[in-house]
Amino acid sequence: MKRITGTKGGRAAGLAGVTAVLALALLSPAGAEELKHYDSTGKAFWKNPPPDWFLGDETAQQKGLAPPSNPALPASDEELADLVKKIKLPPGFTISVYASQVPEARQMAWGDNGTLFVGSFGATNVYAIVDEGGKKVVKTILKGLNMPTGVAFRDGALYVVAIDKILRYDNIESNLDHPPEGVVVYDDMPSYAAHGWKYLTFDKTGWVYVPFGPPFNIGNPPSSVSQVRRVDPKTGAAEIVALGVRNSVGGDIDPRSGKYWFTENARDWMSDDIPSDKLNIVSKVVQHYGYPYCHQGDLPDPKFAQGHSCSEFTPPVLKLGAHVAPLGMKFYTGSSFPAEYKNNIFIAEHGSWNRHKYQGARIERVVVDPEGKHPKQETFASGWIKGDHDYSGRPDDVIVAKDGSLLVSDDWAGAIYRIAYNK
């Protein structure tokens, strides 16, 4: 198992270890097969990698497909009341608004005392949602963090990942109005924002899984990214769990096996319908999941296969569809949904941004064996897409509540929903 050095001087160690010269597809009219080289050995690259994740690989037909701007303000209660009426669910399930006015809400985590912690994207905030006399009150407990998308809770402490730092806030639930200074527990991470927005998943032993996306759409990644690491926040020790991973912003520990599963966003600009985004399982550590050589388990990259065949890599458990953008996921461990939902996976799909007709923006239900065999997928909740190219909301995470209901965070509408089953 490959070990990575701990936090002390971690950044320098991480960067020193990177000598790979990036090769990116040169977009030329003739579709030449030559690869464009970027030098990732200098600071400039790491501070500001080329904006290839959204720009540069698009074809003439795809021109104009740009990352959408989220609404400046979270949806009003009136808008949300209207929105939830349009959400389709299986019979017996209902959806309501759990909390509104949660700008750019991302990953959720429960505190031991029932506080719901919520990260955010560009809003720079971390929220704590508490129940005060039956009313959900949203407190902004942290401000000014750099895309603090991922949050987790362990032993009384809140953990927040903000691009290049994992921070710990001790005894947080007793100090929501005066949170302590965050303690950096791990920072051997690049500071670029592109695909640097992260998700945190603790396992039972207290190590936390953290994805490291490449700073571009497609290219030969520097050796310190395109991977999932497992970090021990107590010591700053880290190890690589998975390689060949593009942009992963979601994962969970299987309650049946203790294994880590994760979602992965596939490369862009090949077409509206390929390649498919993925659900993966870590059956053993340091398997290679194919990026940038092979996508969706069976589709060699037209430029970046570079002589590799897909059989060399670990295929996904399930193809989730192209441009659906699977982000947060959780195994259903509650007991108020019908019995067949036990240990199913719920995946929040954020939806497309560069597909001509948006898809995703829904909650998918996956039924699958602990070994990743016999997967079945169906849509559980949908209705957040407006027309071909607009959203009323974009789900990005799910979490099971103590009462067995499923909460859904939405960074477009700035809200948390609650999906319950009513026998």
Add this chain to the structure above:
Amino acid sequence: MPARNFSGPVSATIVLCAISLASPRAAEPAEAPEVAQPCLACHGEVLGEGVPPIAGHFNNYIQLQLVAFRSGRRQNEIMQGMAAGLSDNDIRALGKYFSSLPIPAAATQADEQPDLTKAGQRTAAQFRCANCHGDKFLGSQGAPRVAHLPEFYVAKALTDYRANTRPSSGGGAMTEVAGGLSDDNIKTLAHYLAVLP
């Protein structure tokens, strides 16, 4: 005209506002809401010195800027002060009003630096600006109009994005694009965009 003086007497603002409302318009804009009156002192038909026009920008773009000023994520002494007391509904009303106004006319003066314009056109192609901002640079859902804006302002905006002192929507897209711009790139782009027809 003391158009930059936000702390000035309220009556001056009202007088200014009355003047701008009295002007004839081609389109029919929404009536200026009360909350827009202080804005019009600088962002009205007569612009304050160093002040960009906001008329005709997209509703959500205007709201995004106001939210960023209000939270301090976008820093500007005057605008942070102006935005500090705005409610969400104020911001919605301002976005709706200013987006209803016609976009500023193109520059009428002859382009005295056609070489700079050509260089800017090449820079815009190199950095693929039109992919998000459109071939006429009039904007799209994800990106604002960048044509019909003063040259100094476009240069300032790009410089601020490059320094990461101004937040970008769309996943930080402008921070990343501007990160690769040289001073010369910014100069040429600002000129090219400012003289677009």
